[in-house]
Amino acid sequence: MGLRRALARLAAAAEAPVFPVIGAGGRSVAGEIALLGGVRVVDSPRAANVLLVVGGITPGLLAPLLQVHDQLPTPRATVWWPGEPVEHQDLRTVLGEVVVARPGDGDTLRGVFAELVGGGRLSDPPALPDDEPAEWRGVGPYGQGGTGMTGGVPYGRPLAKRSPDPDGLELDQLPLRIGPMFPPLPPGLILDIALQGDVIREVAVGDNPFLGHPDGPAPAGLDTALFLEAARRPQPVATIELARARHHLRWAAGTLRLHGLASESLRVLRLARALRPEHALEVETLARRLRGRRSLSWATRGVGVVTPAQVGFGPVARAAGVAVDARLDDPAYDGIGFSPVVNDGGDARARLRQRLAEAAQALDLANRAGARVRQPGPALEGPRGPLSAGEALPSAALVDLLPRLLVGQEWGDAMTTVASLDLDLEEAAAGARAGAPA
């Protein structure tokens, strides 16, 4: 027992491995989790001891959440940061031992972890019964055999269907459903994929888990809430532009992490958290440095090309060389020297450069705008595209683009592409409701 206690003492000082699940209204806090002291965000639930549920759990998210919960190895604990207001399923009624804390509260999280490791807290029991997913019909240990060569249906799974691969061979496809809590994808995105090797042959976007309940997500919970608010009420230009820069930097941090630059990503997140208009130079330097990072452009060049015909708005279109920007027609931006940044190529590299350049430009604008206040009326250029009352929000159109973009790509390229589009499924759901931002 002595060894166990010694191990527990060491382990309690370790960084708490956390697997975050982002629910409704959780996006705005999500960027902060990685910066909490003594907390480490991990890529797979198997590597975590603490499940951190951020925001509200919609009916569509509940079943996957329970599965993810049971994938955490014991000892495990669940911490819930409910969004405000608590409008969805109360997690405590489904998962017994849930610690509820204020969003962003790292100390409680650390406390739960220390208690868990120290033995003062029991590990969460599984939420789902450990049942076989299908009736056992095979003979061999893996469900093979039975009558005939391929006997029973192995483990309730259908046999793979065949389809031609790029080399003209008829090969099996592996049907696979990923999401809505697959870390490389934006929270809530479900993809039904048919894979050959690691090449994607078919893609269908699954049901949006944020859709389908009476009210739909509240615009207040969106990570673009500030912009939606600004579309309706007067708002200082400096505030809008600062939020834009912060949004783009947080997105860039996620992209860096996906490309294996986790420590660099933390640095960018840190910058985003404390972002002020005075940081214009730092963001400029960051944009220049990442632009010059050969390996990064190597990994993103030519990946996920979006043409202006496919998307005609927002940073995605500007990265493809079209100078569209709602700020051009916005009187609030008259006379402060605004002209849209554009890139060419329309690939993931162009979008990375585009957003970094826009972040730098936004801080520059924030400095120059002074006390200028934007009046509601014309469409407002949000971080993903124009927001105006009664129209679909930008994410919805971008999500629809996915199947066409992803087919034929290798897995890594597909993840790069999805990340480079900066999707928000919650925004897509909100946009699907008529007149959402109003």
Place this chain on the structure above:
Amino acid sequence: MIRSGTVDIAFWMFSAGSVVAAWLVFRTDSMVRAAYWLLASFAGVGALMVLLNARFLGLVLVLMMAGEMTIMAVFMVMFMMNPAGLNPMTMVHQHRTAKIAGVFAFAGLALVGLVADFPDRPADARRDPTSDLGRELLGDSMLVFETAGVTLLATMIGAIAIASKRGRYGDAEQGSAPPALEEKPPEPAGMEH
């Protein structure tokens, strides 16, 4: 004849391991296991070669086979009706004939090995077999070595030609028979086992 306690123990270990692994290749119902049992069998023979002082050859055998068996495993996963190899299966036919042939082959060869009188001239342990081999390959037998090299090159080119999609006269599938899988309905139960 090489004698020493440790070597003998090692010999029995590796040879038993190699034969058992070889047998398991055809007993397992998992494609990847089959390939890696075969690799284990090769590794056993490689170890025996090292024991026999053919160190270079033994190590090169392991080096070569690690790659080849992995490719084999991937090929099996690729070409068998399975969700990307997540569900393995077994299939054997003409079992009795094969068994008899195997036993006969073993008995015949073993008999020759046991009965025939081979000269007992062990290799000189003080010589370095690796440098011997090197001098042989680049000396007297250079032509043989070169031939092997050219053969491998020709094989590579030939293999690519056979496997590639586009042949000299258009696509490889042109004029081919209809796919066997769709030609007749799948056989009912009772394929040979």
Place this chain on the structure above:
Amino acid sequence: MRWSSPLGAVVLVAGVLSAGAYVVAVLDVALGRLTAAGHLRLRHALRQPLDETALLLLTRPSRTERPDAQAWALAPALLGAMAAAAVATVPLGRGIAVADVADGIVLFGAAMAMVMVAVYLHGWSANSPMPLLGGYRFIALALSYEMPLALVLIAAALPAESLSVGAIVASQHDLWNVVRQPLGLPLYLIAGAGLAFWGPLDTADGPDLAGGTTAEVSGPSRVAWELARRFVLVAVAVMGAAVFLGGWQGPMLPGPAWMALKTLVLLAGLVWMAHRVARVRLERFVVVAWTVLIPLALVDVFVSGAIAL
């Protein structure tokens, strides 16, 4: 102690590997923190790998749906054993080697080829899509690593006229191979980092696969796998120090100290690379490997051969 005796061998190899793995972990934490926050807390960096290991040891291993349990358990053992075999061939000082055998370089090559088997086995046997994809990816790249690795090692063996690592070290008495064959070390490090699926070549365990071959392992199995993987990295660095940086030879300091220093330099370089360079794109890297790296390695062999004549 006789280093080739069983006890001596275990002490030496296990000592080198675990010390190396610890150093890698500390460097990783330290460099990560330096990049992320611009400063570094040495105590934290020294402690964190131990804390994290303790936590994983207290965590229960996870189960998947019908895995190939034996193969899953075997894979980390195989990976670690191959790293150990590779380290055993390297002399760490004058006469300090477990098995400075006549064909040491070939043994190293064979061990590194078996790494491919271990990684694929680990990915495949979890019976889960993400690890499987990780395994596929590793094979797709591993064949591109093995070629340049074998070629630059052959080139390094040419001036020594021997396949023994000890002889290769001795042949660098006057001039290190890193100077004599400037192409060798960079190519070797790229291939070596790839075999340890480290840093920018970490396609098998990358975050875009939610951890790839490690996506389904937790607890002690995770410790075993991560350790084994770092062992491979250490083995690569130790061999690199011996074959390209003159091994234990150097003025003033004793042999093992020089060896440790040189290994540390290579490890630091590899860790730095992991924090600095973005993960490669699979397709593009294979093209580069076959059109640039392998031809360069061939040039290395030809030039070294011509000089050795």
Place this chain on the structure above:
Amino acid sequence: MTLQALLVVGAALFGIGVYGALSQQTFVMIMMGLELMLNGAMLAAVAFWAMSSGGAPKGQLLTVIIMTVMAVEAAIGFALIIGIYRIRKADMTEKLKRLRA
């Protein structure tokens, strides 16, 4: 470790290889049988080299040749599998009862 014992081990490997090559349906498994046969042959060749030929370098050369044969067999085998699969969508011998194109 005697020559006889080594030859018996080689014969066992060869015999298992014969069994495998005849009993399996999948092309890849048949190739495995062939490789095992070559494996046995290689062991015998090395055994003769080490114990019966006085370590003549030509003995090792024979092993090198067997390895070459294995490599050739594997490469051509895989290529043929792909070729046949492309044309006939077959991965098992049973499906190739009619071998005319």
